[in-house]
Amino acid sequence: xxxxxxxxxxxxxxxxxxxxxxxxxxxxxxxxxxxxxxxxxxxxxxxxxxxxxxxxxxxxxxxxxxxxxxxxxxxxxxxxxxxxxxxxxxxxxxxxxxxxxxxxxxxxxxxxxxxxxxxxxxxxxxxxxxxxxxxxxxxxxxxxxxxxxxxxxxxxxxxxxxxxxxxxxxxxxxxxxxxxxxxxxxxxxxxxxxxxxxxxxxxxxxxxxxxxxxxxxxxxxxxxxxxxxxxxxxxxxxxxxxxxxxxxxxxxxxxxxxxxxxxxxxxxxxxxxxxxxxxxxxxxxxxxxxxxxxxxxxxxxxxxxxxxxxxxxxxxxxxxxxxxxxxxxxxxxxxxxxxxxxxxxxxxxxxxxxxxxxxxxxxxxxxxxxxxxxxxxxxxxxxxxxxxxxxxxxxxxxxxxxxxxxxxxxxxxxxxxxxxxxxxxxxxxxxxxxxxxxxxxxxxxxxxxxxxxxxxxxxxxxxxxxxxxxx
Amino acid sequence: xxxxxxxxxxxxxxxxxxxxxxxxxxxxxxxxxxxxxxxxxxxxxxxxxxxxxxxxxxxxxxxxxxxxxxxxxxxxxxxxxxxxxxxxxxxxxx
Numbered sequence: 379x380x381x382x383x384x385x386x387x388x389x390x391x392x393x394x395x396x397x398x399x400x401x402x403x404x405x406x407x408x409x410x411x412x413x414x415x416x417x418x419x420x421x422x423x424x425x426x427x428x429x430x431x432x433x434x435x436x437x438x439x440x441x442x443x444x445x446x447x448x449x450x451x452x453x454x455x456x457x458x459x460x461x462x463x464x465x466x467x468x469x470x471x472x473x474x475x476x477x478x479x480x481x482x483x484x485x486x487x488x489x490x491x492x493x494x495x496x497x498x499x500x501x502x503x504x505x506x507x508x509x510x511x512x513x514x515x516x517x518x519x520x521x522x523x524x525x526x527x528x529x530x531x532x533x534x535x536x537x538x539x540x541x542x543x544x545x546x547x548x549x550x551x552x553x554x555x556x557x558x559x560x561x562x563x564x565x566x567x568x569x570x571x572x573x574x575x576x577x578x579x580x581x582x583x584x585x586x587x588x589x590x591x592x593x594x595x596x597x598x599x600x601x602x603x604x605x606x607x608x609x610x611x612x613x614x615x616x617x618x619x620x621x622x623x624x625x626x627x628x629x630x631x632x633x634x635x636x637x638x639x640x641x642x643x644x645x646x647x648x649x650x651x652x653x654x655x656x657x658x659x660x661x662x663x664x665x666x667x668x669x670x671x672x673x674x675x676x677x678x679x680x681x682x683x684x685x686x687x688x689x690x691x692x693x694x695x696x697x698x699x700x701x702x703x704x705x706x707x708x709x710x711x712x713x714x715x716x717x718x719x720x721x722x723x724x725x726x727x728x729x730x731x732x733x734x735x736x737x738x739x740x741x742x743x744x745x746x747x748x749x750x751x752x753x754x755x756x757x758x759x760x761x762x763x764x765x766x767x768x769x770x771x772x773x774x775x776x777x778x779x780x781x782x783x784x785x786x787x788x789x790x791x792x793x794x795x796x797x798x799x800x801x802x803x804x805x806x807x808x809x810x811x812x813x814x815x816x817x818x819x820x821x822x823x824x825x826x827x828x829x830x831x832x833x834x835x836x837x838x839x840x841x842x843x844x845x846x847x848x849x
Numbered sequence: 850x851x852x853x854x855x856x857x858x859x860x861x862x863x864x865x866x867x868x869x870x871x872x873x874x875x876x877x878x879x880x881x882x883x884x885x886x887x888x889x890x891x892x893x894x895x896x897x898x899x900x901x902x903x904x905x906x907x908x909x910x911x912x913x914x915x916x917x918x919x920x921x922x923x924x925x926x927x928x929x930x931x932x933x934x935x936x937x938x939x940x941x942x943x
Contacts, residue, residue: 396890397871403886403932404875410936413886417929420893427896431903438902438915446922453923454930465931466885473891473924479917480897486910487901505854600880607888614894615864619857621897627857628864629893635868637887640875647877729877736881740935754877 381429388426389625395419396629400636423625459744460701463734467528467603470610474520477613477630478580481513481620485576490569498563498572502620509619511559514576515552515583516613522587523606530591531599538595548589555582590656598655600734601644605652608637647729671810671818677828679837682804683844689766689802691722693758695795696742698732699772699807699834706745708838709771713751715845725751726758726768726795728776759796768800770821772834774813779820788817803827806837882935889928895921 396419402412428439450469457465484506489498499507529535541547555578562575594602611633618626645652686692694709713723725747731738742752753761762768770777773795780787781794797803798821805822807829812818821827830837851859875883898921901914 397867400871400887400890403883404872404879406876406879409879409882410933413882413889413929413932413936416886416890417933420890420895420925420929423893423896424899427899431900434903435905437905438911439899439918442898442902442915442918443922446919447926449919450923450925450927451930453927454934457931462885462931462935463881465927466881466888469885469924469928469931470888470891472920473888473894473928476892476898476917476921476924477894479913479920480894480901483898483901483910483914483917486908486913488910491908491910505857600884604880604884607884607891610888610891614891614897615861617894617897619861621900622853622857623897623900624857624860626893626897627860629890631861631864632868632871633887633891633893635865636872637868637884637891639869639872640880640883640887643872643875644880647880727878729880734881736878739878740881 385426385430386624388422388429392419392422392426392625393628395422396632400632423629426625458704459706459741460704461532462740463600463603463732463737464528464531466734467524467531467599467606470603470607471521471524471528474517474524474606474610474613476517477610477617478514478517478521478583480617481510481517482576482580484620485510485514486573490573495567497565497567502563504564506620506622507563509616511556511563511579513613513616513620514559514579515555516609516616518580518583519587519590520606520610520613522584523591523609524587524603526588526591527599527603527606530594538593541589541593544589544593548586551582551586551589555579555586558582594655598650600730601641601650601652601655603734604637604641604644605656608634608641611635611637644735647735672823674810674822675825675828677804677830679830679840680844682828682830683841683848685802685804686716686721686767686841686845687719687848689716689721691724691765692716692767692769693724693726693762693765693797693800695726695728695768695770695773695777695797696731696738697728697771697773697776697813698737699774701732701737701741701772703772703834705771705833705835705838706741706747708835708842709742710745710747712769712838712842712845713747715842719845719848723751724753724758724761726755726797727752728755728773728795729793731773731776755793755795762796762799765800767802767804768797770797770803770805770807771838772807774807774819775817777819777821778813778817780817783820797821798824798827801826804830806830806832806834808833882932885928885932885935889925889932892921892924892928895925897921 399415402408614630
């Protein structure tokens with residue numbers, strides 16, 4: 379068997395690991411092993427490639443792998459559970475950038491730095507030339523889009539400014555970028571000119587990523603990141619075409635396709651259509667009425683604790699505010715204090731509470747809240763009518779009854795946690811400011827709702843203290 | 850006998866179908882970890898980068914390839930690690 383046959387066979391093993399791993403990753407019980415299998419597939423792919431390269435100068439390879447591994451590990455170790463979504467966005471940007479750099483490197487090595495008077499298409503072939511341009515285009519768009527998404531998730535960049543004539547601008551940037559790339563690859567034999575044109579392609583693609591993500595509201599970032607993830611897979615696939623590397627094409631395409639399906643699944647979970655998300659029509663003040671609050675009851679931790687002490691069953695509903703205030707430990711402390719008194723305590727998890735689907739699971743798990751206490755929306759909604767007290771911690775849109783009652787509302791039809799059926803509702807929130815949908819929440823005006831204004835961590839700590847003191 | 854381009858095209862289309870069929874119902878809990886894992890997998894471009902940095906002379910092309918290698922490695926190592934960290938915190942309920 380030749381070396382080529384051997385590596386091709388091993389590549390099949392790598393692909394199998396990817397496919398089985400991804401499949402297992404989409405089931406709760408097998409998820410962790412699925413991730414490990416995919417990592418093994420990646421390691422195998424790297425080993426195969428090193429085998430293919432044969433004996434070369436390893437300095438850059440070892441240096442690059444070592445530097446990347448150290449930085450990657452450092453980023454993960456430094457991250458807190460609440461930052462996970464941002465980290466995913468950042469890594470995604472790196473992946474897109476890597477594919478763009480692969481294509482750029484190929485272009486410089488084979489075209490710019492060789493002194494032959496020929497077009498890139500002549501040197502590389504038309505297909506490689508075309509896909510090289512696509513890899514740069516998609517990779518760069520993914521990079522700038524992901525950076526923007528991370529900033530929006532972090533709250534560094536708030537608001538979703540309108541870009542005038544966005545579709546036209548976007549089209550112009552993408553087509554313009556493609557045209558620059560096309561000329562660079564097919565029409566010029568002058569290396570410096572080709573290099574300049576390709577840099578123009580990079581600039582246009584980076585701008586396109588900004589124009590794509592800028593007008594989209596922070597609440598939709600999970601969907602955007604999933605879409606960008608799909609794109610970074612396609613960028614890798616394009617790089618695979620440019621290098622005629624089947625393994626790269628297969629793995630990249632699988633990510634591209636699976637990422638698109640996941641994006642669709644996430645849209646359905648949030649009751650949004652992908653077109654709506656991309657259009658960036660959600661969470662803008664414009665045509666949405668904010669509404670003034672009339673009758674709102676405010677209370678303090680001491681009075682609230684007395685109600686809690688008398689309760690037999692309590693449901694805690696965490697939202698982004700809990701993650702932002704890093705109040706997960708305080709929430710767990712309150713739960714423990716209540717459980718010690720014999721109160722039944724459950725956490726109700728809305729699928730899209732927080733900045734990402736599953737965000738609350740990650741945050742509460744970090745505070746070591748037992749998994750048995752976490753209930754998904756479908757399991758808990760019927761239970762609210764027999765619940766004494768529901769405590770909403772920093773959540774807003776996901777408990778807004780308007781989703782069920784007013785068909786004209788921007789969140790109409792979105793599945794919500796029906797906390798209003800509980801006998802008493804406490805809402806821990808810093809103010810009456812609207813959530814991402816930018817609308818008023820009638821729940822706050824109900825007679826059996828009382829607001830506990832303040833920092834979620836502080837209020838929860840106070841509540842836990844009062845409950846413990848009551849013994 | 851198919852040419853290499855046609856083979857690549859076959860591979861691309863079949864892989865796309867595979868990717869579409871691979872993921873169907875996913876519980877919301879796993880949306881973020883699945884996205885994170887798929888994202889780590891898109892770091893496969895690491896193998897492209899490896900083939901480009903095989904000479905010692907530091908030309909612009911090699912430096913670009915080196916940047917690609919570093920970024921792809923961050924994506925791969927960090928991506929799988931962060932996914933594992935998310936999944937490790939998920940308790941089990943039978």
